[in-house]
Amino acid sequence: MNYRIWEGKSGDSLNSENQKCTSRCGMTSSRPGMARRSFLRGTAAGIGGMAAMAAALSPLRELEAGAFNSVEEMLQKHYKEMTPDDMERALARIRRQVEQRYHVRPEIRDIKPVEGVEFAYALNLSRCIGCRKCVHACVAENNQSREPEIQYIRVLEMPRGTLNIEQGNHHYDRPTVPDDKHFYLPVQCHQCANPPCVKVCPVEATWKEPDGIVVVDYDWCIGCRYCEAACPYWARRFNFATPKIPKGALNPNMAYLSNRPRPRGVMEKCHFCLHRTRQGLMPACEEVCPTGARKFGNVLDPRSPVSEILRTKRVFVLKEDAGTLPRFFYYFDERYPRNTGGEAPTWTGPEEFPHG
Amino acid sequence: MGMILAGLSAIMPNLDSSRQNEFDGAQPGLEELAHPHAEPVDPHIPGGALWAMVGFAALAFYFVSQPALPEMPLAATPVVQASEIAPGKRRDPIKEPPRIRVGAFTYGCNECHSLFLSAPERQGPLAQHTHIKLDHGLNARCFNCHDRFDREKLVLRDGSLIGYDQVPTLCSQCHGTTFRDWERGMHGKDLGSWDLSSPRHVRLECHECHDPHAPAYPPIVPLPAPNTMRMGTPVHLAHEHKPEAGNPLAPWWMHVAGGDGAAHGPGDAHEQTTHHTDGKTESAPSTHKEGGGQ
Structure with a gap:
């Protein structure tokens, strides 16, 4: 039999040589040539190796054009170490990237906290009717991904008589709200004064600002999701896919630390609309609330609504025992529940008023 | 790639040595060609290793052919119209008494109501002003708030008259605690700015959210639930x-x-x-x- 692939002479001579070789256990032959099995082995190893390489690299196929970071993005410094020139360059790059991707020229700035302002939020659970306007106003304001869906605020429909969050339902779907047997508990980032998410971040991509807002630098985040696991309120969201924002729905009013478009693989969260609130405007969720259940303001100002609420109402926070010291307070009005589903009271007195 | 090949070749000698004695008619292999005087190695590629490699290649092909991310069952994202999340006040109430237009002329309330004396107020359906739905709890009387003799004024409990632009004063007579909260910003709705000293800050008044005749906030349709x-x-x-x-x-x-x-x-x-x-x-x-x- 001829096992040789490389043939120098006629088959007969090879055969005889083969036999000779076999007879003296010819492992010391020095002739050039390659055994068929060796060739097969090498080829199979090569194919296998290449296939394994392709398999290992296959996630790269998911990358879109422009998904690779630019060199300046790679060399960018941490937010706190950036000089004004560095920040101007970073903003110019973001402007360029947003314009390339969304065909909208954004108004992006780096807005610093205001001196003497510390934000706090208060939410009146007697007034919230669970209409979810805050959820969707937040999505529109902050350029969250529509698919897959990312929402900072979740509204829990809670049975009356309990504050056990495990009994809440996110997916209530009623013809009209509110329902008489439930109350509604919106939950978003509580901007804790003792934030566990900041402690666990291995790269300091998230930190607490002087005005109390916990922010994320999307260019510094490595997407390890430790902060998501650490948050007791499930306030952080992860971009599993590149965010999809419908055409024309991009909000061009942006700030570096708030609502600029996020890449895939970074965390994001509520930031009290800092691009609005640091310029005196209301957060989008408060502005849109139809019942005025949401109150936002400067807790250092004793005349502000949140200060009045903290002083006079019986406020509480979620999971107080977690020791997170939230800046987000809930309260009920004195007369609660106002509406128990019964008939409205009717006048049963005399037919006519004395002076009416 | 080099690492993968090195790993493969590290595995294969072990496989070879395990079955070395079964193959006597061995042929010179790659190693022998490269190192003619080296210790002889069985160049056979055993069937098990070959099949393992074929299987590995097939597996690799399968992985490459699959999408990198599993198909997640995503429901269609509901579209929320911008008008549904537009901020603003709920009602646009009148600040002045209404003017009724009849033909080419407009009339104020008193131009008719001064001509005839009002009948004593009775409970029951109104003959006029039928568009008004009166659902204000116990307060189901016109003249509790409207003055009986000057219909373009509102009347307080002490009999003094106020204009249509001072509604909170009227409401505060009964809703004292709510008025107290509203004054301090704890009840009701502000617009524009969280900063009370800002010129953009607007505090809505009672009747800019509540219908004075039916003040209960009506149920509304909720926006879509989350999909996640x-x-x-x-x-x-x-x-x-x-x-x-x-x-x-x-x-x-x-x-x-x-x-x-x-x-x-x-x-x-x-x-x-x-x-x-x-x-x-x-x-x-x-x-x-x-x-x-x-």
């Missing part, structure tokens, strides 16, 4: 009696078992009523609460 599975099973899946249907995070037996009870969570006590479009109402098993209360 991490908040429990969405309603459109809970309808199918399969709480875990389509949930890729659920264990495989949930998909096999369907909705035969094995997949029901411990939270069934709190039942959720789902509404069907055909009017049939059924009680679906409670959605799973994993992650819901974190």
Whole structure:
């Protein structure tokens, strides 16, 4: 039999040589040539190796054009170490990237906290009717991904008589709200004064600002999701896919630390609309609330609504025992529940008023 | 790639040596060609290793042909119109007494009401002003707020008259605690700015949210619920009696078992009523609460 692939002479001579070789256990032959099995082995190893390489690299196929970071993005410094020139360059790059991707020229700035302002939020659970306007106003304001869906605020429909969050339902779907047997508990980032998410971040991509807002630098985040696991309120969201924002729905009013478009693989969260609130405007969720259940303001100002609420109402926070010291307070009005589903009271007195 | 090849060749000598004695008619291999005087090595490629490599290549091909991310069952994202989340006040009430237009002329209230004396107020349907739905609790009388003799004024309990632009004063006579809260910004709605000293700050008055004749805030239609599975099973899946249907995070037996009870969570006590479009109402098993209360 001829096992040789490389043939120098006629088959007969090879055969005889083969036999000779076999007879003296010819492992010391020095002739050039390659055994068929060796060739097969090498080829199979090569194919296998290449296939394994392709398999290992296959996630790269998911990358879109422009998904690779630019060199300046790679060399960018941490937010706190950036000089004004560095920040101007970073903003110019973001402007360029947003314009390339969304065909909208954004108004992006780096807005610093205001001196003497510390934000706090208060939410009146007697007034919230669970209409979810805050959820969707937040999505529109902050350029969250529509698919897959990312929402900072979740509204829990809670049975009356309990504050056990495990009994809440996110997916209530009623013809009209509110329902008489439930109350509604919106939950978003509580901007804790003792934030566990900041402690666990291995790269300091998230930190607490002087005005109390916990922010994320999307260019510094490595997407390890430790902060998501650490948050007791499930306030952080992860971009599993590149965010999809419908055409024309991009909000061009942006700030570096708030609502600029996020890449895939970074965390994001509520930031009290800092691009609005640091310029005196209301957060989008408060502005849109139809019942005025949401109150936002400067807790250092004793005349502000949140200060009045903290002083006079019986406020509480979620999971107080977690020791997170939230800046987000809930309260009920004195007369609660106002509406128990019964008939409205009717006048049963005399037919006519004395002076009416 | 070099690392992978090195790994493969590191495995293969072991495989070869295990079956070295079974093959006597060995042929010179690559190693021998490269190192003619080296110790002879069995150049055979055993069938097991070859099949392993073929299997590995097939597996690699399978992985490459598959999409890198599993197909997640995403429901269509509901579209929310910008008008539904537009901020602003709910009502645009009158600040002046209304003017009635009859033909080419407009008349104020008193131009008719001064001509005839009002009848004593009675409870019952109104003959005039029938568009007004009076649903103000106990306060079902016109002349509690409107002056009986000057219809373009509002009347306080002490008999003094105020204009239509001083509604909070009128309401505060009965709703004292609410008025107190409203003055301090704890009740009611502000617009524009959180900063009270800002010129953009606007505080809405009572009748810019509440209809004075029917002040209860009417129920409104909620905006769409979230689609994400991490908040429990969405309603459109809970309808199918399969709480875990389509949930890729659920264990495989949930998909096999369907909705035969094995997949029901411990939270069934709190039942959720789902509404069907055909009017049939059924009680679906409670959605799973994993992650819901974190």
